[in-house]
Amino acid sequence: xxxxxxxxxxxxxxxxxxxxxxxxxxxxxxxxxxxxxxxxxxxxxxxxxxxxxxxxxxxxxxxxxxxxxxxxxxxxxxxxxxxxxxxxxxxxxxxxxxxxxxxxxxxxxxxxxxxxxxxxxxxxxxxxxxxxxxxxxxxxxxxxxxxxxxxxxxxxxxxxxxxxxxxxxxxxxxxxxxxxxxxxxxxxxxxxxxxxxxxxxxxxxxxxxxxxxxxxxxxxxxxxxxxxxxxxxxxxxxxxxxxxxxxxxxxxxxxxxxxxxxxxxxxxxxxxxxxxxxxxxx
Amino acid sequence: xxxxxxxxxxxxxxxxxxxxxxxxxxxxxxxxxxxxxxxxxxxxxxxxxxxxxxxxxxxxxxxxxxxxxxxxxxxxxxxxxxxxxxxxxxxxxxxxxxxxxxxxxxxxxxxxxxxxxxxxxxxxxxxxxxxxxxxxxxxxxxxxxxxxxxxxxxxxxxxxxxxxxxxxxxxxxxxxxxxxxxxxxxxxxxxxxxxxxxxxxxxxxxxxxxxxxxxxxxxxxxxxxxxxxxxxx
Numbered sequence: 284x285x286x287x288x289x290x291x292x293x294x295x296x297x298x299x300x301x302x303x304x305x306x307x308x309x310x311x312x313x314x315x316x317x318x319x320x321x322x323x324x325x326x327x328x329x330x331x332x333x334x335x336x337x338x339x340x341x342x343x344x345x346x347x348x349x350x351x352x353x354x355x356x357x358x359x360x361x362x363x364x365x366x367x368x369x370x371x372x373x374x375x376x377x378x379x380x381x382x383x384x385x386x387x388x389x390x391x392x393x394x395x396x397x398x399x400x401x402x403x404x405x406x407x408x409x410x411x412x413x414x415x416x417x418x419x420x421x422x423x424x425x426x427x428x429x430x431x432x433x434x435x436x437x438x439x440x441x442x443x444x445x446x447x448x449x450x451x452x453x454x455x456x457x458x459x460x461x462x463x464x465x466x467x468x469x470x471x472x473x474x475x476x477x478x479x480x481x482x483x484x485x486x487x488x489x490x491x492x493x494x495x496x497x498x499x500x501x502x503x504x505x506x507x508x509x510x511x512x513x514x515x516x517x518x519x520x521x522x523x524x525x526x527x528x529x530x531x532x533x534x535x536x537x538x539x540x541x542x543x544x545x546x547x548x549x550x551x552x553x554x555x556x557x558x559x560x561x562x563x564x565x
Numbered sequence: 566x567x568x569x570x571x572x573x574x575x576x577x578x579x580x581x582x583x584x585x586x587x588x589x590x591x592x593x594x595x596x597x598x599x600x601x602x603x604x605x606x607x608x609x610x611x612x613x614x615x616x617x618x619x620x621x622x623x624x625x626x627x628x629x630x631x632x633x634x635x636x637x638x639x640x641x642x643x644x645x646x647x648x649x650x651x652x653x654x655x656x657x658x659x660x661x662x663x664x665x666x667x668x669x670x671x672x673x674x675x676x677x678x679x680x681x682x683x684x685x686x687x688x689x690x691x692x693x694x695x696x697x698x699x700x701x702x703x704x705x706x707x708x709x710x711x712x713x714x715x716x717x718x719x720x721x722x723x724x725x726x727x728x729x730x731x732x733x734x735x736x737x738x739x740x741x742x743x744x745x746x747x748x749x750x751x752x753x754x755x756x757x758x759x760x761x762x763x764x765x766x767x768x769x770x771x772x773x774x775x776x777x778x779x780x781x782x783x784x785x786x787x788x789x790x791x792x793x794x795x796x797x798x
Binding site: 441444 | 614650673
């Protein structure tokens with residue numbers, strides 16, 4: 284019973300953090316198709332995980348946990364920084380292609396690393412890659428949930444006004460009295476922490492981070508990020524808990540990413556069709 | 566009154582133009598003329614702190630500040646770009662309300678009074694009926710008017726416009742300049758860059774032209790056909 288409760292809480296807080304990160308990425312890059320997965324940020328963390336498994340032989344266990352988180356964070360932060368620097372010259376869909384390329388690059392790098400690994404290590408990595416909310420350790424989970432919640436609440440307080448200005452472009456950010464450099468750094472910091480933690484805890488969970496913010500934007504015509512961010516956290520939590528519920532009751536050993544893709548992919552296709560109808564530039 | 570001292574505009578070591586002293590009294594409208602790439606937009610954006618390609622200092626109603634790294638934009642100064650990128654389903658009234666975000670607290674929630682005020686400003690431009698329309702779905706002219714409404718709502722004493730006539734048809738161009746003239750007559754300082762010298766001469770008080778890396782400010786009545794031909798070569 285306690286295990287079930289922890290697993291559900293894990294799904295809720297992780298799903299919420301993913302959707303929250305996705306919404307910030309979309310507003311930040313002014314791109315409705317941005318998300319932690321599409322932009323390669325999760326892949327950056329994956330490289331760290333693979334390196335960590337090689338170094339310690341364990342995923343999400345106390346032994347070597349710190350080195351894994353550190354390596355995962357380095358991967359995620361590196362990708363975020365590369366994207367922000369490239370965003371000076373590269374916008375829209377092209378940036379997503381760059382993100383995709385980063386993902387490919389990261390996964391072949393992981394394959395190279397796994398060549399050095401033994402069978403057990405490789406299997407661990409592959410299982411982790413399917414995504415799952417079931418790897419909960421009752422000792423560390425509360426810390427995990429606590430950090431995610433603190434970063435998200437602090438983010439809602441600080442980023443709401445910043446992102447409200449950001450959707451009009453950088454000039455509006457300056458006109459609203461923000462420093463661009465400081466804004467960028469804080470966003471990278473918050474997203475790096477959230478995406479690294481969730482990716483290490485649950486694997487590279489796909490689609491929640493891109494589809495849920497889209498649904499939220501459709502539901503609320505309001506552009507206020509106070510509303511959008513809060514709704515994303517709640518929406519992400521609900522979708523993740525639902526996906527996990529289906530997974531547990533399906534009676535089949537399905538990976539989590541199969542369920543999220545089943546719901547997420549149609550949403551994305553719908554968004555693309557709708558934005559080309561409205562002639563919105565991606 | 567806004568005064569500018571020893572202004573120099575340069576992009577990556579390429580000197581665009583310089584001017585020793587400029588003043589813009591309240592209630593005046595000034596047109597900035599010059600060839601493509603002469604530095605008009607860079608200058609306007611620099612005044613708002615959007616770039617660091619301008620040096621010198623500004624005296625904004627008695628408050629003096631040097632351009633450069635530590636420059637903080639004045640709340641009473643507002644910039645209307647050629648085209649405003651907007652991401653997401655943002656309504657026209659929300660765009661207008663965003664004008665005052667610098668004065669709000671971290672939650673950035675507009676008050677009821679502010680909403681009322683924003684609607685009244687939209688009324689001036691006959692856009693009140695579109696207040697709940699999605700901004701990106703409006704016509705280019707309506708978007709432009711909406712952005713000027715945002716500047717007015719912001720309580721900006723100085724409104725800088727980058728090619729306000731862009732995307733507009735002949736009739737709307739004249740209407741746009743008439744609206745701007747009205748705002749100037751109400752006491753605003755309006756500075757706009759334009760590629761329409763005739764309209765500039767007709768509606769503005771001053772013409773500032775950039776020629777051979779120098780900016781020269783003259784009364785609009787002195788702006789002759791011959792001068793325009795010289796500037797645009």
